[in-house]
Amino acid sequence: xxxxxxxxxxxxxxxxxxxxxxxxxxxxxxxxxxxxxxxxxxxxxxxxxxxxxxxxxxxxxxxxxxxxxxxxxxxxxxxxxxxxxxxxxxxxxxxxxxxxxxxxxxxxxxxxxxxxxxxxxxxxxxxxxxxxxxxxxxxxxxxxxxxxxxxxxxxxxxxxxxxxxxxxxxxxxxxxxxxx
Amino acid sequence: xxxxxxxxxxxxxxxxxxxxxxxxxxxxxxxxxxxxxxxxxxxxxxxxxxxxxxxxxxxxxxxxxxxxxxxxxxxxxxxxxxxxxxxxxxxxxxxxxxxxxxxxxxxxxxxxxxxxxxxxxxxxxxxxxxxxxxxxxxxxxxxxxxxxxxxxxxxxxxxxxxxxxxxxxxxxxxxxxxxxxxxxxxxxxxxxxxxxxxxxxxxxxxxxxxxxxxxxxxxxxxxxxxxxxxxxxxxxxxxxxxxxxxxxxxxxxxxxxxxxxxxxxxxxxxxxxxxxxxxxxxxxxxxxxxxxxxxxxxxxxxxxxxxxxxxxxxxxxxxxxxxxxxxxxxxxxxxxxxxxxxxxxxxxxxxxxxxxxxxxxxxxxxxxxxxxxxxxxxxxxxxxxxxxxxxxxxxxxxxxxxxxxxxxxxxxxxxxxxxxxxxxxxxxxxxxxxxxxxxxxxxxxxxxxxxxxxxxxxxxxxxxxxxxxxxxxxxxxxxxxxxx
Numbered sequence: 186x187x188x189x190x191x192x193x194x195x196x197x198x199x200x201x202x203x204x205x206x207x208x209x210x211x212x213x214x215x216x217x218x219x220x221x222x223x224x225x226x227x228x229x230x231x232x233x234x235x236x237x238x239x240x241x242x243x244x245x246x247x248x249x250x251x252x253x254x255x256x257x258x259x260x261x262x263x264x265x266x267x268x269x270x271x272x273x274x275x276x277x278x279x280x281x282x283x284x285x286x287x288x289x290x291x292x293x294x295x296x297x298x299x300x301x302x303x304x305x306x307x308x309x310x311x312x313x314x315x316x317x318x319x320x321x322x323x324x325x326x327x328x329x330x331x332x333x334x335x336x337x338x339x340x341x342x343x344x345x346x347x348x349x350x351x352x353x354x355x356x357x358x359x360x361x362x363x364x365x
Numbered sequence: 366x367x368x369x370x371x372x373x374x375x376x377x378x379x380x381x382x383x384x385x386x387x388x389x390x391x392x393x394x395x396x397x398x399x400x401x402x403x404x405x406x407x408x409x410x411x412x413x414x415x416x417x418x419x420x421x422x423x424x425x426x427x428x429x430x431x432x433x434x435x436x437x438x439x440x441x442x443x444x445x446x447x448x449x450x451x452x453x454x455x456x457x458x459x460x461x462x463x464x465x466x467x468x469x470x471x472x473x474x475x476x477x478x479x480x481x482x483x484x485x486x487x488x489x490x491x492x493x494x495x496x497x498x499x500x501x502x503x504x505x506x507x508x509x510x511x512x513x514x515x516x517x518x519x520x521x522x523x524x525x526x527x528x529x530x531x532x533x534x535x536x537x538x539x540x541x542x543x544x545x546x547x548x549x550x551x552x553x554x555x556x557x558x559x560x561x562x563x564x565x566x567x568x569x570x571x572x573x574x575x576x577x578x579x580x581x582x583x584x585x586x587x588x589x590x591x592x593x594x595x596x597x598x599x600x601x602x603x604x605x606x607x608x609x610x611x612x613x614x615x616x617x618x619x620x621x622x623x624x625x626x627x628x629x630x631x632x633x634x635x636x637x638x639x640x641x642x643x644x645x646x647x648x649x650x651x652x653x654x655x656x657x658x659x660x661x662x663x664x665x666x667x668x669x670x671x672x673x674x675x676x677x678x679x680x681x682x683x684x685x686x687x688x689x690x691x692x693x694x695x696x697x698x699x700x701x702x703x704x705x706x707x708x709x710x711x712x713x714x715x716x717x718x719x720x721x722x723x724x725x726x727x728x729x730x731x732x733x734x735x736x737x738x739x740x741x742x743x744x745x746x747x748x749x750x751x752x753x754x755x756x757x758x759x760x761x762x763x764x765x766x767x768x769x770x771x772x773x774x775x776x777x778x779x780x781x782x783x784x785x786x787x788x789x790x791x792x793x794x795x796x797x798x799x800x801x802x803x804x805x806x807x808x809x810x811x812x813x814x815x816x817x818x819x820x821x822x823x824x825x826x827x828x829x830x831x832x833x834x835x836x837x838x839x840x841x842x843x844x845x846x847x848x849x
Contacts, residue, residue, distance in 0.1 A: 199405060203428020203528045209476065210527055212514045213507060219496045229476060230494035231800070233374060252402060279425040282410040291406035296633040296640070299408055299761045302649045305635025312385065312636050313402050337428065337528050 191240040191351055193218075194226035195270075196260055198253040199280040199320065200246030204271035205229070207337035208243070214344055221351050237263050241350055243270040243333075247280040248321040252314040261327035266350060269323045272336040279336075281320040288316050331356060368392075370785075370794065375399075375803050382811070384802050386781050397781035399773045399806060404638040408760045416445055416729075416755050417535055423747065424529045426762070429472065431529045432465035432520060433740030433765075436602070437747040441736030442535025444623070445751065448725040452717035454537035459602045460712050461523055461533070462738060466601065467557075467705040468516025469741035470658070470698040473810040474564065475509025478695060481804050482571050486578070487797030505567070508560040512702070515553045519709065522546045537724035547713045554710045561706050565676065565699045572696055581783035582805040583691030583776025586611020588644055588654035589663040590768070592622065592739050597666035599673075599704065601739040607664040608644065608654065613686025616644075622737035625746050625763065642768045653771035656743025657809065658697035663687040670711065673704035691776050691808040698810070729755045740765045742810055766811040773809050780805040 197205055205228060211218060218224075225239060226232045235256065242264035248254055261267055272278035283291050288308075296306040307313045323329055333346055349356040373383030386397040407426055411419065420438040424431040436458055443450055480493040484501055491497070498506045517527045524530025525540060532539050572579070593607045594600040606620035620628060632641040632649045643652035654660075662681070668674045680700060683693060712718060729751070736747045743765030750759040784801045785794055 199403070201425050201428040201431075203425070203431065206428045206472075206528050209472065209513070210517055212510050215495065215510065216499060216503070216507070219499055224494075224496055227494070228374075230496070231480075231490040249405065250403075279410075279422065280405055283406040286406075286409050286412070291409040292404075294409040294759070295404070295406060298759075299631065300633040300640060301630035301645070302632035302641075302643075304632060306633055307404070307635050307638050312383075312400050313404075313638055316404060336425070340527075 190221065190223040192225045192236075192238060193222040193241045193243070193347070194235065194239045194260070194264065195224075195228070195243045196226065196235065196245070196256065197228050198244065198246035198257065198274070198323075199249030200271065200273040201279070202228075202245070204243075204245035204274075204335075204337040207271075207335075207340055208343055210340040211344055212340070214340070218344075218347070222347070235259050235263055239264040240266060241347070242267045244268065244274055244323060245270045247273045247277045248317065248323060248326045249280055250314040250316045254317065254321075254326060257323060257326050266330045267323075267327065268331045268333055268346075269329045270333050271338055272334055274323045275332050275334045277320055277322045281322070284319050288318055292316070372799050372802055373402075375806055382806070384777055384781075384806070386785065386802075392787055394781045394785050397774075397778045397785075397802065398636060399770075399777045401637045401639040401770075401811075408762055411749075411757045411760050414757050416442055416749060416751050416757060419747075419749065419757070419760075420534050421529070421531050423762075424531070426764075428528055430465055430469050430740050430742070432461050432524070433738060433745050434747070435530065435533050436462055436738045437736040437740075437745045439533040439535060439736065440603070440738065441734040441747045441749050443725075444734035444736065445729055445731050445749070445755070446535050446725070446727040447730035448536055448727045450537045450725050451720065451722040453542065453720035454533075454723045454725075455602070456712060456715050456718040457523055457538050457542055457723070458533060460542075460709065460718070461520060461530075462601050463705040463708045463712070464516045464519035464523075466516075466739075466741045467702055467709070468513045468520070469810075470702045470705075471509055471513035471516060473741075473807075474568070474695065474698055474702075475506065475513065477810070478804075478807050479506070479509065481800070481807065482568075482575070482695070486800050486804060487795075490796060490800070493800070505564075508563065512557055512560045512564075515557045516705075518553065519550055522549060536726060539724070541721065541723055542718050544719070547718075550709065551713050554706065557706045558703075558710075561699070561702045562672075565703060568696060568699045572692065575692060577783070578801065578804065579690050579692045582780050582801065582808060583772065584689055585772075585775055585779065586687075586689050587772060587775075588616060588647070588652070589660035589687060590644070590654045590656050590744060591661040591664040592737070592744055593665055594669075598669040599661060599665040599667070603738070606744070609664050609687055611687055611689050613663065613684070622744070622746065623735040625735060625737065626748065626761075629763065631763065631767075637770065639767045639770045641771050642763060643771075650771060654768065655772045656765050656768040657694065657741075658701050659688060659691070659694045660743060661739065662697045662700065668700075668704050670704050670707035673700055673707055676700045676703060691772070691805065694808045694810065729753075742766050743768055766809070769809045769811065773806055773811060776805040776808065777802055 273280045370386035375382045387395045389395040420435045423434045423438040521527045524532040592604040608617040643649045746763040748761040
């Protein structure tokens with residue numbers, strides 16, 4: 186393994202994957218990126234467990250269930266720089282809109298009121314995780330080093346941000362906006 | 366002692382999920398199930414918000430096919446207003462849908478499934494990704510990346526943004542299509558057509574070399590459901606629902622998607638956040654059906670564009686009335702990509718697209734509405750109820766991937782029984798065997814943010830459960846096996 190290259194991980198909690206899609210919108214710059222960093226964990230690759238000694242972790246999505254909470258704590262422990270990647274990670278955004286309602290009401294709508302056959306309602310049974318009562322921003326769960334807002338952050342923003350980090354520079358203010 | 370094996374997370378799929386495998390006392394596979402572990406609750410969290418906001422909000426159901434949600438939501442909004450939208454708006458929406466399907470299918474084929482197809486199911490897991498593919502065949506990958514880029518660029522040109530474009534809403538669209546946009550799109554067409562042809566030729570060759578996978582990664586008869594136009598051809602934006610069985614026999618014709626709730630039901634089970642839709646006349650679970658590329662090619666009599674029609678005729682010869690092998694979703698996706706490129710080119714000459722009127726104006730005229738279209742992964746339905754002020758009181762979203770939920774469970778079960786044999790030396794399952802279970806899921810390209818109105822990466826862990834239900838062991842891939 187090339188230990189000279191920074192190790193980049195991307196992770197995805199409660200969100201729509203749009204931030205990861207925006208990352209893929211780097212298009213051919215993905216090939217350049219592969220020369221700059223060592224992608225050691227990502228939903229687009231086959232790594233099952235978040236590895237040790239990650240240099241840069243981009244985390245999309247809010248913390249919405251027990252699995253997310255466990256995962257973000259592990260990510261924090263194992264990452265040097267943790268980035269709240271996109272509006273759901275930064276503010277909770279759409280994922281946190283359910284905080285206006287109780288978990289029970291939200292589950293009842295989906296699995297009782299909108300069902301014609303009810304054999305069970307999924308949640309916290311050991312197979313699917315229990316939903317948290319309130320969706321959290323990442324910074325509500327762990328310390329965050331940088332915030333990269335946007336719904337999603339655009340590919341140019343992502344590339345400039347990562348380039349700065351890889352070069353050891355403090356990422357400049359990219360003037361990305363919430364919801365943009 | 367019997368045990369359960371868990372694969373989690375399932376990776377290279379668009380969502381959070383796991384697979385559990387129940388072993389019997391002799392250590393043989395008894396059954397396997399697919400669990401989706403993500404949920405966000407859009408059907409509730411939209412409550413109290415104006416219906417005009419829905420396209421923008423529902424777009425956030427999924428970052429992979431946001432345009433599909435914008436379209437279904439806009440169409441639902443059109444119905445609330447009681448309007449027929451201007452022709453320019455309709456053609457723009459069609460254009461965006463083709464671009465969406467093209468980019469999403471390119472993602473599925475090149476970025477997510479090619480590592481299995483080109484590097485092999487048993488390749489080291491650390492290499493089975495686009496970066497591994499880069500070492501193996503950079504040109505092919507570059508073409509795939511650019512093909513997806515083309516789809517995304519069309520979306521950006523027309524909608525103003527690649528992901529979550531807010532350009533369409535109840536009554537029409539907000540931006541006029543220009544000749545400069547047309548020229549740029551036409552400039553991309555030769556390369557896109559060439560790339561998709563190369564992928565199709567190579568795809569056919571490579572896919573046919575996976576005989577055991579074709580036969581055992583989810584090969585079973587089922588109902589197939591999809592949208593067709595009035596002549597029975599492929600239709601993605603607005604049409605009628607057709608259902609055929611596993612031999613291609615007609616089960617239902619000319620169903621109005623707005624009346625979906627009269628013929629489709631949804632079952633809730635406690636082991637997955639994705640529900641199990643079914644065709645009501647056949648009951649649950651017998652009425653389960655498949656949607657998406659394979660289903661669309663099975664229900665459509667023709668494609669309607671010259672090159673896709675040739676491919677479709679050839680494709681249909683693979684089945685007796687209907688193609689039932691899940692593995693052929695890959696090929697169906699390639700054929701649809703070809704069709705989308707042809708349709709995008711064709712649309713560039715459509716005069717309606719350039720008309721000035723793009724928005725129909727009306728106030729709220731109904732209290733309940735359904736919007737439907739074909740999303741990349743299958744038929745999508747948005748069903749809304751509003752109060753007299755146009756504030757949402759309820760929503761039901763019937764999502765493409767959910768409609769393949771039972772099929773994905775059957776595919777995983779079949780793949781586990783066929784491929785999962787403990788090694789005689791170690792008594793363990795080899796990694797490649799487990800990857801085949803994930804590959805069964807990848808055939809369906811499930812978009813789990815969509816299907817649970819939530820999303821996440823799909824990690825695979827295999828959990829092995831004893832007969833008494835105790836977790837015996839958990840198999841996860843090594844955290845860092847890049848150079849394995």
